[in-house]
Amino acid sequence: LTFSATTFATQQNPTPAQVKALQQQALNSDLSYQLVESLTVEIGPRLPGTVADIKTVEWSEKQLKRLGFDKVYREPVTIPVWKRGDAKASITAPFPQNIVVTALGGSVATPKEGIEAEIVRFDSIEQVEQASAAEIEGKIVFIDPITERHRTGKGYGKVVGARSKGAVESAKKGAVAVVIRSIGTDSDRFAHTGMMRYADDVVRIPAAAMSVPDAELVNAMLKRDLPVKIKLHMTPAHKGEGTSYNVIGEITGSQYPDEIVLLGAHHDSWDEGTGALDDGAGMGIVMATGAIIKKSGIQPKRTLRVVLYAAEEIGLIGAKAYVEAHKAELDKHKFALESDFGAGYIWRFDTRVNDSALPAMQKIADALAPLGIERGHNEASGGPDVSMLPNYGVPVVSLQQDGSDYFDYHHTPNDTLDKIDPVKMKQNTAAWVTFAILAAAVDTPLRPIPPKE
Amino acid sequence: LTFSATTFATQQNPTPAQVKALQQQALNSDLSYQLVESLTVEIGPRLPGTVADIKTVEWSEKQLKRLGFDKVYREPVTIPVWKRGDAKASITAPFPQNIVVTALGGSVATPKEGIEAEIVRFDSIEQVEQASAAEIEGKIVFIDPITERHRTGKGYGKVVGARSKGAVESAKKGAVAVVIRSIGTDSDRFAHTGMMRYADDVVRIPAAAMSVPDAELVNAMLKRDLPVKIKLHMTPAHKGEGTSYNVIGEITGSQYPDEIVLLGAHHDSWDEGTGALDDGAGMGIVMATGAIIKKSGIQPKRTLRVVLYAAEEIGLIGAKAYVEAHKAELDKHKFALESDFGAGYIWRFDTRVNDSALPAMQKIADALAPLGIERGHNEASGGPDVSMLPNYGVPVVSLQQDGSDYFDYHHTPNDTLDKIDPVKMKQNTAAWVTFAILAAAVDTPLRPIPPKE
Ligand SMILES: [Zn+2]
Ligand SMILES: [Zn+2]
Ligand SMILES: [Zn+2]
Ligand SMILES: [Zn+2]
Numbered sequence: 062l063t064f065s066a067t068t069f070a071t072q073q074n075p076t077p078a079q080v081k082a083l084q085q086q087a088l089n090s091d092l093s094y095q096l097v098e099s100l101t102v103e104i105g106p107r108l109p110g111t112v113a114d115i116k117t118v119e120w121s122e123k124q125l126k127r128l129g130f131d132k133v134y135r136e137p138v139t140i141p142v143w144k145r146g147d148a149k150a151s152i153t154a155p156f157p158q159n160i161v162v163t164a165l166g167g168s169v170a171t172p173k174e175g176i177e178a179e180i181v182r183f184d185s186i187e188q189v190e191q192a193s194a195a196e197i198e199g200k201i202v203f204i205d206p207i208t209e210r211h212r213t214g215k216g217y218g219k220v221v222g223a224r225s226k227g228a229v230e231s232a233k234k235g236a237v238a239v240v241i242r243s244i245g246t247d248s249d250r251f252a253h254t255g256m257m258r259y260a261d262d263v264v265r266i267p268a269a270a271m272s273v274p275d276a277e278l279v280n281a282m283l284k285r286d287l288p289v290k291i292k293l294h295m296t297p298a299h300k301g302e303g304t305s306y307n308v309i310g311e312i313t314g315s316q317y318p319d320e321i322v323l324l325g326a327h328h329d330s331w332d333e334g335t336g337a338l339d340d341g342a343g344m345g346i347v348m349a350t351g352a353i354i355k356k357s358g359i360q361p362k363r364t365l366r367v368v369l370y371a372a373e374e375i376g377l378i379g380a381k382a383y384v385e386a387h388k389a390e391l392d393k394h395k396f397a398l399e400s401d402f403g404a405g406y407i408w409r410f411d412t413r414v415n416d417s418a419l420p421a422m423q424k425i426a427d428a429l430a431p432l433g434i435e436r437g438h439n440e441a442s443g444g445p446d447v448s449m450l451p452n453y454g455v456p457v458v459s460l461q462q463d464g465s466d467y468f469d470y471h472h473t474p475n476d477t478l479d480k481i482d483p484v485k486m487k488q489n490t491a492a493w494v495t496f497a498i499l500a501a502a503v504d505t506p507l508r509p510i511p512p513k514e
Numbered sequence: 515l516t517f518s519a520t521t522f523a524t525q526q527n528p529t530p531a532q533v534k535a536l537q538q539q540a541l542n543s544d545l546s547y548q549l550v551e552s553l554t555v556e557i558g559p560r561l562p563g564t565v566a567d568i569k570t571v572e573w574s575e576k577q578l579k580r581l582g583f584d585k586v587y588r589e590p591v592t593i594p595v596w597k598r599g600d601a602k603a604s605i606t607a608p609f610p611q612n613i614v615v616t617a618l619g620g621s622v623a624t625p626k627e628g629i630e631a632e633i634v635r636f637d638s639i640e641q642v643e644q645a646s647a648a649e650i651e652g653k654i655v656f657i658d659p660i661t662e663r664h665r666t667g668k669g670y671g672k673v674v675g676a677r678s679k680g681a682v683e684s685a686k687k688g689a690v691a692v693v694i695r696s697i698g699t700d701s702d703r704f705a706h707t708g709m710m711r712y713a714d715d716v717v718r719i720p721a722a723a724m725s726v727p728d729a730e731l732v733n734a735m736l737k738r739d740l741p742v743k744i745k746l747h748m749t750p751a752h753k754g755e756g757t758s759y760n761v762i763g764e765i766t767g768s769q770y771p772d773e774i775v776l777l778g779a780h781h782d783s784w785d786e787g788t789g790a791l792d793d794g795a796g797m798g799i800v801m802a803t804g805a806i807i808k809k810s811g812i813q814p815k816r817t818l819r820v821v822l823y824a825a826e827e828i829g830l831i832g833a834k835a836y837v838e839a840h841k842a843e844l845d846k847h848k849f850a851l852e853s854d855f856g857a858g859y860i861w862r863f864d865t866r867v868n869d870s871a872l873p874a875m876q877k878i879a880d881a882l883a884p885l886g887i888e889r890g891h892n893e894a895s896g897g898p899d900v901s902m903l904p905n906y907g908v909p910v911v912s913l914q915q916d917g918s919d920y921f922d923y924h925h926t927p928n929d930t931l932d933k934i935d936p937v938k939m940k941q942n943t944a945a946w947v948t949f950a951i952l953a954a955a956v957d958t959p960l961r962p963i964p965p966k967e
Contacts, residue, residue, distance in 0.1 A: 101731075156558070158788070159558075161927060274931070277930075278555060334703070477727035
């Protein structure tokens with residue numbers, strides 16, 4: 062009996078040869094690319110609350126079923142609906158020129174006649190926080206931080222506060238609008254959108270981003286010691302609430318079907334590009350991961366749950382809904398991770414598990430090593446949509462992809478399919494497949510996870 | 515007397531040491547960059563017939579005077595005035611999506627309600643010419659040529675016929691509009707504008723370009739064997755005639771003041787970028803060339819005539835006016851050349867002179883060699899605005915610059931100052947300075963020039 066139980070357990074664990082074969086199948090498969098191709102061609106931009114958002118939900122269910130997932134279902138998510146409208150801006154003094162801007166997500170409109178005012182420039186949101194109301198009152202605040210390029214994307218986190226908090230901090234001091242240098246590493250004449258926030262007790266002023274070349278233009282004028290005036294016309298609108306859906310597909314676990322390895326991506330996107338990198342790529346990768354494993358006939362020991370989150374861009378709305386809906390089973394989540402950083406080459410494997418489980422993680426790292434992936438640290442964040450899960454004790458993992466050029470395209474019209482390298486995407490998917498099949502087989506307890514630094 | 519005449523002639527010719535010193539002064543000077551910075555910041559886009567066009571004429575005269583040119587004057591040019599208006603387009607079937615388009619220069623508007631029709635795709639303008647009316651009638655012709663990247667820019671010439679002739683050839687066969695893949699080497703979501711032409715006896719249909727990623731999107735839909743429909747809204751307008759000016763600055767020749775070395779660039783630009791590469795860079799280079807020589811105190815043996823042409827973009831209008839105005843002295847034009855290909859590194863020196871003058875050209879090539887410039891062929895075109903001059907016997911020269919990335923930005927909103935590398939621009943200007951001072955001293959007859967291949 063003991064003997065037969067052991068045999069049984071062994072049968073559940075993929076052999077090294079099986080893992081190797083799966084890895085090779087993923088390297089030979091263009092399924093993840095085909096999925097993002099289908100998504101971007103047949104649907105395109107997927108702003109929450111649009112027709113395309115619901116089409117995406119339907120597309121996702123259809124694909125997951127076609128790919129052989131054992132269970133496919135959706136869960137409703139109540140979302141705020143925001144429409145972009147138009148955004149136009151020009152420098153009106155000292156040297157009139159049009160500039161390229163975009164409304165930040167969630168911004169209110171300008172009055173119909175627009176807003177025209179002198180600008181006051183700050184290097185960073187921190188500088189705005191330290192400024193006096195006298196400097197800012199009646200002006201358009203121009204926050205001008207430079208996004209540094211890094212493989213990890215860490216330059217983004219350093220400056221994105223200008224986008225998220227710029228309106229509130231500027232309005233507190235009497236600004237009439239805020240316009241930021243785009244949070245982006247490119248020097249192309251695209252403005253980068255992305256979510257901004259208001260506070261209940263602070264007046265809501267319009268918030269926009271200008272392209273990097275336009276920020277350079279404004280700086281060149283400021284260097285001439287002349288007051289610079291900007292005129293801004295924007296017509297975004299809040300349209301109340303709507304419903305979207307988290308879409309979930311599962312490959313049922315053979316031995317512990319109620320234990321879950323959560324493979325996440327988000328199905329919404331901003332509306333100016335086709336959301337190929339953000340996050341069509343992630344959808345393709347996690348859907349293909351489940352599909353390639355399913356097709357191989359090797360059943361994972363625990364359930365692989367692919368979660369395609371709704372409405373990530375506008376404030377992790379789907380992720381919050383998931384936590385609410387699944388609170389009772391969060392202790393059954395063995396791992397969670399998300400693909401939401403393009404389709405680049407995966408170069409490092411980070412974890413956040415109990416120290417006692419690090420040897421088990423090393424075994425997974427060893428299986429990833431042939432793909433050129435290094436073992437990283439034990440302070441992984443897991444990705445935006447799973448970022449709340451560690452608060453509930455869920456171990457998270459990051460398959461770090463090279464995002465050196467991710468913020469060149471992020472949240473611009475230029476986030477299109479041609480920016481994805483199908484060869485890199487195969488390696489990326491192979492890493493996910495390797496991780497997923499091995500993660501589902503990890504019997505070592507992973508909790509409690511280490512506290513955040 | 516013979517002795518003294520020889521001495522006199524020798525004094526007019528710059529010594530190798532003087533040439534070397536001038537070259538070094540140019541390499542140390544950022545004047546050409548400062549000029550294009552001033553132009554793009556203080557004026558920006560310079561579409562013929564706009565207020566900015568006239569501001570540019572005034573700016574040019576002011577700068578040429580400030581830089582010490584001996585003579586500065588303008589010559590009127592009658593120009594057609596065209597306003598861009600808006601351009602919007604979407605794919606309406608099989609998968610509705612917005613696409614990024616721009617009106618081609620000179621296009622008529624669509625009807626107010628737009629034009630919606632199925633598209634018919636062709637690889638090239640040649641394919642359209644060969645197609646039957648049955649294939650095209652009632653459709654929007656989509657011409658989809660790929661622009662190859664080359665240091666010389668030769669990929670452009672191979673495909674630009676789709677832009678210039680697409681409307682006429684399509685309309686002849688009953689097309690309702692023409693939309694081309696942008697003539698450009700990038701894969702950014704910018705559409706490339708540029709001039710198109712109508713014929714008197716062919717109906718005028720709207721003509722637009724879509725960005726390369728959008729052309730890829732359309733192709734992806736066509737691959738699915740579904741009819742693709744596009745809807746196009748454009749509001750450009752022809753506004754009759756206006757006046758612009760060729761602006762001319764001269765450094766008077768010491769020995770042969772009526773003989774001319776013509777250094778050209780064009781002062782107009784398309785209206786969506788700031789015309790930094792096309793052709794603010796060229797303006798900076800030729801203006802700085804004259805200025806650096808003037809400042810050095812070495813007077814050129816023949817007159818250096820900097821010609822800043824009007825309205826190149828809309829059909830070489832300024833260049834044609836120059837020929838008309840200067841017909842009588844074209845035989846006194848020793849050389850002509852233009853800078854109109856960005857601000858890249860100069861790598862080759864091409865000429866079109868009588869074979870008997872090739873040894874004299876080699877001497878100039880020897881002086882350019884320390885800048886890393888090779889001696890090229892004797893079939894130079896000279897540049898667009900001087901391209902008519904060989905018909906009048908004028909020898910032309912090309913200082914070939916590396917234009918590998920020129921067609922990434924050409925005629926898009928992305929043609930902005932940040933695309934210019936100030937270091938490369940110094941080398942470029944040094945080549946012009948070297949050529950100009952030596953060209954003015956060439957006594958060898960250069961005519962008759964060899965016939966075109
Ligand atoms: Zn994302
Ligand atoms: Zn995003
Ligand atoms: Zn040009
Ligand atoms: Zn041009």
